[in-house]
Amino acid sequence: DAQLRLATTTSTYNSGLLDFLLPEFEAKTGVQVHVISVGTGAALRLGQDGDVDLVMTHAPEAEAAFVAAGYGIEPKALMYNDFVIVGPLNDPSGLKEVNSAVDAFTQMVARDAMFISRGDDSGTHIKENEIWHAANITLPFAGYRAVGQGMGRVLSIADELQAYALTDRGTWLAMKSKLDLALVYEGDERLFNPYQVILVNPERHPHVKVDLARQLSDWLVSTEGQRLINAFQIEGEALFFASADSE
Amino acid sequence: MESISQATFDALALLLSGDAALWGIILVSFKVSLTALFLALPVALLLGFALSFWRFPGHWMIVTLNNTLLSIPTVVIGLILVLLLSRNGPFGDLRLLFTQPAMILGQILICFPLLVTMLHAAYQGVSRHAWETARTLGCSRLKTLWLITREVKFAVLAALVAAFGRIIAEVGCAMMVGGNIAGYTRTITTSIALETTKGEYVQGIALGIVLLVLALLLNLLVGMSRGRSIQGVSQ
Amino acid sequence: MESISQATFDALALLLSGDAALWGIILVSFKVSLTALFLALPVALLLGFALSFWRFPGHWMIVTLNNTLLSIPTVVIGLILVLLLSRNGPFGDLRLLFTQPAMILGQILICFPLLVTMLHAAYQGVSRHAWETARTLGCSRLKTLWLITREVKFAVLAALVAAFGRIIAEVGCAMMVGGNIAGYTRTITTSIALETTKGEYVQGIALGIVLLVLALLLNLLVGMSRGRSIQGVSQ
Amino acid sequence: MTRLSAENISIRYGGKTLWQVDRLVLPASRFIHLQGANGSGKTTLMKVLSGLLKPDSGKVSVGLNALKVGDGRVCYLHQHPYLFDVTVRENLRLVLNSQRLSKKESVSRLDEAMSWAGLTELAGQSARTLSGGQRQALAMARAWLCRPTFWLLDEPIASLDTEAVLRFGDLVKHILDEGAGVLLTAHQSGSLLSMCHESWVLKEGRLHGQSS
Amino acid sequence: MTRLSAENISIRYGGKTLWQVDRLVLPASRFIHLQGANGSGKTTLMKVLSGLLKPDSGKVSVGLNALKVGDGRVCYLHQHPYLFDVTVRENLRLVLNSQRLSKKESVSRLDEAMSWAGLTELAGQSARTLSGGQRQALAMARAWLCRPTFWLLDEPIASLDTEAVLRFGDLVKHILDEGAGVLLTAHQSGSLLSMCHESWVLKEGRLHGQSS
Numbered sequence A: 001d002a003q004l005r006l007a008t009t010t011s012t013y014n015s016g017l018l019d020f021l022l023p024e025f026e027a028k029t030g031v032q033v034h035v036i037s038v039g040t041g042a043a044l045r046l047g048q049d050g051d052v053d054l055v056m057t058h059a060p061e062a063e064a065a066f067v068a069a070g071y072g073i074e075p076k077a078l079m080y081n082d083f084v085i086v087g088p089l090n091d092p093s094g095l096k097e098v099n100s101a102v103d104a105f106t107q108m109v110a111r112d113a114m115f116i117s118r119g120d121d122s123g124t125h126i127k128e129n130e131i132w133h134a135a136n137i138t139l140p141f142a143g144y145r146a147v148g149q150g151m152g153r154v155l156s157i158a159d160e161l162q163a164y165a166l167t168d169r170g171t172w173l174a175m176k177s178k179l180d181l182a183l184v185y186e187g188d189e190r191l192f193n194p195y196q197v198i199l200v201n202p203e204r205h206p207h208v209k210v211d212l213a214r215q216l217s218d219w220l221v222s223t224e225g226q227r228l229i230n231a232f233q234i235e236g237e238a239l240f241f242a243s244a245d246s247e
Numbered sequence B, C: 001m002e003s004i005s006q007a008t009f010d011a012l013a014l015l016l017s018g019d020a021a022l023w024g025i026i027l028v029s030f031k032v033s034l035t036a037l038f039l040a041l042p043v044a045l046l047l048g049f050a051l052s053f054w055r056f057p058g059h060w061m062i063v064t065l066n067n068t069l070l071s072i073p074t075v076v077i078g079l080i081l082v083l084l085l086s087r088n089g090p091f092g093d094l095r096l097l098f099t100q101p102a103m104i105l106g107q108i109l110i111c112f113p114l115l116v117t118m119l120h121a122a123y124q125g126v127s128r129h130a131w132e133t134a135r136t137l138g139c140s141r142l143k144t145l146w147l148i149t150r151e152v153k154f155a156v157l158a159a160l161v162a163a164f165g166r167i168i169a170e171v172g173c174a175m176m177v178g179g180n181i182a183g184y185t186r187t188i189t190t191s192i193a194l195e196t197t198k199g200e201y202v203q204g205i206a207l208g209i210v211l212l213v214l215a216l217l218l219n220l221l222v223g224m225s226r227g228r229s230i231q232g233v234s235q
Numbered sequence D, E: 001m002t003r004l005s006a007e008n009i010s011i012r013y014g015g016k017t018l019w020q021v022d023r024l025v026l027p028a029s030r031f032i033h034l035q036g037a038n039g040s041g042k043t044t045l046m047k048v049l050s051g052l053l054k055p056d057s058g059k060v061s062v063g064l065n066a067l068k069v070g071d072g073r074v075c076y077l078h079q080h081p082y083l084f085d086v087t088v089r090e091n092l093r094l095v096l097n098s099q100r101l102s103k104k105e106s107v108s109r110l111d112e113a114m115s116w117a118g119l120t121e122l123a124g125q126s127a128r129t130l131s132g133g134q135r136q137a138l139a140m141a142r143a144w145l146c147r148p149t150f151w152l153l154d155e156p157i158a159s160l161d162t163e164a165v166l167r168f169g170d171l172v173k174h175i176l177d178e179g180a181g182v183l184l185t186a187h188q189s190g191s192l193l194s195m196c197h198e199s200w201v202l203k204e205g206r207l208h209g210q211s212s
């Protein structure tokens, strides 16, 4: 029977969203979806090499470059969530008082806080860097620790070292019950985190199953797909918000 | 620690209840690793034997190279295989990436140097005397290899056990080359890695213990089959 | 493949130009692994020796257990250490998590079973005769251990090389316990893992080749020091 | 009939020549005692004659052909025989296996060999637990099963008791009758050596007494 | 003076008793020849007397104390000696190292031992390349350096040439003069054995000729 390969980022896969969505699609179409979850860079790389049929990522600039270079076609906005800043329960740097993400980062440095960075060129890391840049802070500062690991591990390390970290809300909600950390800042529109699906370009890789891939992509942005995305919850909280503009 | 024992208990209960998904993962792990081991073994036996009993040009180079390959991270082997097997790569047409055969290939490469090192050391322990005796009694080269392998069966067994351990416990290459696709190329170790990235440490440990229990059973089997032979150390 | 050779060339050039960050990473890798190896060695030697030359209750159990531990995924060892060393764990007060000593601890646990298996097999290859001869000539137990170790120095060396390979190439535990913190606990293998998640395969391979080149140099050194001893296979 | 011969062979160790033999012929049906002090090179000569050691010069031939190890025509019995770590019976069987005999024939030969060596009762015992004399007897029986045309026996009676030496003498007679040639070293003197047709002596790197 | 003695010792293999010795005394300054057919248990007896093998019953004592392996008082020389894979000189030195001698004393003892064994010229050669007789001589020299009070020599002259046997005889005399006791097995007869004070015979599981 038909098989389809989807590359996605670890954080998306770990949230459990795909395990929630895909069985519905498989039941409906009989197409089996093989999910390969890797880092953002690696996911796009797999698409570029034609080893998967479509990708689902959250790194707008890298995705734009991916499409511009002709590796991918038909990018579709799928959903969004947002990034939040988490930190020790007692919030020693007082981030609960600040009014923007840039201020939050500036204040962390000013108060000698420790910050755990993804340091892996992932969507989250790119976002971090964007804010550091906007705040005019040169890296690394004294409390900056680049650990080069996935979101889950970064949260664990922040927990262990009682430090601050920038995280996507999905991973935070999935893990917060195991952590002695609190959400200390959220809401800046700079922290918006959009997800896209992109098909691998069949002109570059004639063997990709572009029809099946398009079927999945279309289904994801369809009313049914979007409804299911909104319905996915952990402990009563929604992790993702459907954002498809079609239909 | 409370929660670890609880999770382990749950995992073992799942195991015993015949949970299809868990057994599927276990089956993939053992199938891939045992196949790789038995495909790598004959060549490794021959090479280890040749290195011990024959002197030939390049001998020293092979030993050094092999020892060096012992230090190759499995993820690097995985990377190289991905580049080779990817659709863009030279062997892309074989469509092997993210399949079990690709994982087997990776594990062959991973266990081979360890097998060679250990078998070489094993045969090295046999006096040249044994070789001379077999040959002068009219045994063929292959028969001689077989006789001498039996002389060091304990060390050969140790090599097998160590090489099996190396690949069943390996995660880097299995992850890269297999893709950790649920129900297809997901192994015990890639599952553990997945649980770990989710912060589900306890689940990871429970799966690790499942693996250990199965490895223990396998080793008990091997230990029993070895049985008598270890005791004869006299003379 | 063009790009691999380019990246490797660049990485080696960086190495030769004395790039501080790269050398820092290499230093951490070798320091941690060599320390772990030499801390694990004496106990492993004693245990391997005891298993070969003494029969005692539990003998068989130790062998089986040790063989089983060979199959423990390094990430599981990492997980267990994280649980033990974390702030909330029983040894949290030592504040060892995400430090080099914690990594050393992990690597000791990882190389120990392999050392024991290989040393046991090595000593097993020595006839009981040797032990009897040394003892009856008035050598102490320790002296006897030393003499017999020299008899199988080739196999002991193989054990060292294999165990070193196992830990220098290991990534799961180093990542979990060390945290891959840049400039502090980042090793060659955790760097490779990082490059891999970035999709920078070529960078990863280049780092792998740097590691291999260094391992090759180390093995050449060992090979040269071994020099003469391998040739005496006669009698 | 075939003969084992060597021309101009020599062995050097670390610059010094151990021995140099211009010409040597071991004919069929002949029993020769190779004598020489400790370290004179008897064992080395036998290893060369059996093809286990390549001489630094010269060559060894069986009949008109060059010597080939592993064809079972020349059998060298080590001074301290190597026994495989299996039972007595298995040690004997491994030779027979290379010979494509019928099952019945195999069993009868095995039994014959074991009874000659006085090991019938020890058939199932691990060879590693045999006494010194039993080891030597077993190794001899094993070589016998191989039916070589030339026997190179390196101190085969050193650890045999009086009775075993007598049995060994009978075996040598039997071997000679079948047309095989025997070269043997022994430091002891005794009835066995009075049987031999010639004595060769290795001394100061030369082989003396070779009457060709 | 001390003596090596045993009471009621026996060895059983697979249900059968190999031998059973009620009482055995090896006094100082005495040279005893232990005889017996192949497989009668001579080697086994020596291993028991040296403490390398625990008897199935009975006990062995040196003087009034129980025997202790590794104290260097009773030295057993294997039938096929084990030489360590180092040079001839190193094989000898490893015994001296356990004895805390001055450097000068060490060197002179080493040289003495090597010259006795006729191995002075081979000092730097790897022990694994020695000839059969050289091996036996080296093992004997090594045991000598250990200065044991009781010597258990298992076929020490089996592969020695005539001259070496004579030298060995002189050594035994010397040892006896120093007050040590010697128990020796040998299947060969010869001048050496005419020197011995007593003969014991192991036969059918019993030790005969023990005159205590």
Ligand SMILES: Nc1ncnc2c1ncn2[C@@H]1O[C@H](COP(=O)(O)OP(=O)(O)OP(=O)(O)O)[C@@H](O)[C@H]1O
Pocket (backbone or CB within 6 Å): D013, D014, D018, D036, D037, D038, D039, D040, D041, D042, D043, D044, D045, D079, E122, E125, E129, E130, E131, E132, E133, E134, E159
């Ligand atoms: N690799 C080597 N390097 C140097 N000398 C060697 C080497 N191998 C053997 N020899 C020497 O060659 C000589 C001949 O040894 P061989 O075993 O042939 O003597 P042999 O006549 O059999 O003596 P024995 O009667 O004691 O058995 C010995 O002196 C030995 O030390």
Ligand SMILES: Nc1ncnc2c1ncn2[C@@H]1O[C@H](COP(=O)(O)OP(=O)(O)OP(=O)(O)O)[C@@H](O)[C@H]1O
Pocket (backbone or CB within 6 Å): D122, D125, D129, D130, D131, D132, D133, D134, D159, E013, E014, E018, E036, E037, E038, E039, E040, E041, E042, E043, E044, E045, E079
């Ligand atoms: N583990 C064992 N199981 C059964 N029989 C054994 C075992 N070990 C030794 N034997 C037997 O015990 C007997 C005594 O052996 P030992 O070596 O003491 O004889 P020996 O008198 O030294 O003979 P030789 O003169 O041939 O050296 C032999 O028949 C041997 O086969």
Ligand SMILES: [Mg+2]
Pocket (backbone or CB within 6 Å): D042, D043, D044, D079, D154, E131, E132, E133
């Ligand atoms: Mg010889």
Ligand SMILES: [Mg+2]
Pocket (backbone or CB within 6 Å): D131, D132, D133, E042, E043, E044, E079, E154
């Ligand atoms: Mg004996």
